[in-house]
Amino acid sequence: MAVLVMRYLQKARLLWSANFKRPFRRAARSSISAGETDEQIVEPQEVLERRAALFPSMGGKEIGPFLRKLAREAPSNTAIVEVGSWLGAGTAQLALGLRERGEDQSVRIHTFDRWIASKSEVEKASRKAGLQFSPGEDTLPWVTEALRPFGVGIEFVKGDIAAIDWAAGPVSVYIDDASKAPSRFYHVLRTFGPFWIPGVTVIVMMDYHYWEKSGSEEHKCQKYFMEAHSQYFAQIEGFRRASNAAFLYCKKFDFARLDFNTLLAPSGK
Ligand SMILES: C[S@@+](CC[C@H](N)C(=O)[O-])C[C@H]1O[C@@H](n2cnc3c(N)ncnc32)[C@H](O)[C@@H]1O
Helix, strand or coil: CHHHHHHHHHHHHHHHHHHCCCCCCCCCCCEECCCCCCCCCCCCHHHHHHHHHHCCCCCCCCCHHHHHHHHHHCCCCCEEEEECCCCCHHHHHHHHHHHCCCCCCCCEEEEEECCECCHHHHHHHHHHHCCCCCCCCECHHHHHHHHHHHCCCEEEEECCHHHCCCCCCCEEEEEECCCCCHHHHHHHHHHHHHHECCCCCEEEECCCCHHHHHCCCHHHHHHHHHHHCCCCEEECCCCCCCCCEEEEECCCCCHHHCCHHHHCCCCCC
């Protein structure tokens, strides 16, 4: 029985990899460089678009055109930060946008996740894309390989959000699909906020309206933060899909003085 199950799992993975026209292989690397060519044929954009469409997604694919545009238009020598990549659906969209920049590959994606499959993620990966993972499995090797053909610079940072630090310079695009609880959200704000560029940085919060579904007070922390600091952020009108919202960082805010309490309750403004 165990042998049959193993064979089934291997077959399902190979089938998916075949769609990507590459054999599945585990990778220990934590970054991919722009223009990396080891055994890689650079594929035309339309082939990569088809690859990107195959990623199982919890929202990143659905807002693909928006993410692509942000990556395509990001100022040179800035970073794109994505917190909560899962299996790389949004990362692939960002990678398509980076490719559209042509020669200017000075923008790198830094994507953060624990990449440990939870039970519900295992179920979603199977249902959405026929992928077979086991609960507790390290999914980063799969994600790294799936994104390698895009041939753009991607840094993978594996671990808990609470342990994230940042020293890679100005951030022009910040996408968050994981920090919906106050402590984690406070940590990412303190970590990345000082690197946001007034008038430039776009913040995509994929769980901004999640509280409407969960009913949890905790999940309102992003909304409470934005409402309390509304003079520093402008909501991007017309952009809402599912739980998502996007904001332009307009004016410099001193994140060192961020008050945790502003994430816990309405500001009373
Ligand atoms: C909703 S999924 C991201 C979906 C992805 N953006 C997409 O569009 O397909 C949330 C991800 O955040 C990660 N995550 C949640 N809490 C985390 C934490 N405390 N530390 C690290 N990663 C975390 C999970 O592992 C999961 O991959």
